[in-house]
Amino acid sequence: xxxxxxxxxxxxxxxxxxxxxxxxxxxxxxxxxxxxxxxxxxxxxxxxxxxxxxxxxxxxxxxxxxxxxxxxxxxxxxxxxxxxxxxxxxxxxxxxxxxxxxxxxxxxxxxxxxxxxxxxxxx
Numbered sequence: 001x002x003x004x005x006x007x008x009x010x011x012x013x014x015x016x017x018x019x020x021x022x023x024x025x026x027x028x029x030x031x032x033x034x035x036x037x038x039x040x041x042x043x044x045x046x047x048x049x050x051x052x053x054x055x056x057x058x059x060x061x062x063x064x065x066x067x068x069x070x071x072x073x074x075x076x077x078x079x080x081x082x083x084x085x086x087x088x089x090x091x092x093x094x095x096x097x098x099x100x101x102x103x104x105x106x107x108x109x110x111x112x113x114x115x116x117x118x119x120x121x122x123x
């Protein structure tokens with residue numbers, strides 16, 4: 001079984017990954033499960049070979065191979081989503097970023113941060 005825990009940053013994707021890992025561990029032998037973070041699906045699978053019966057990957061992006069695997073039904077995905085304004089606020093608080101310098105975010109635009117700031121703390 002192949003499961004991709006995929007989601008936008010700061011959307012509880014790590015939490016969903018940990019829940020999946022716990023459920024898999026209860027159902028299957030821990031030595032038959034590979035679990036980890038990897039943004040490159042094919043490279044990860046090639047490195048693992050046939051050593052594991054179950055693969056659980058946490059990722060924030062899907063590459064072409066993983067998207068195709070999903071389309072073919074060869075793997076399952078669990079996607080986490082969070083309101084983008086909340087995800088931005090979470091990122092900025094977690095990494096102690098200033099709302100006055102929104103360009104520091106890697107997944108948000110200055111316009112989005114300005115809009116968020118105006119929504120939360122209007123002038």
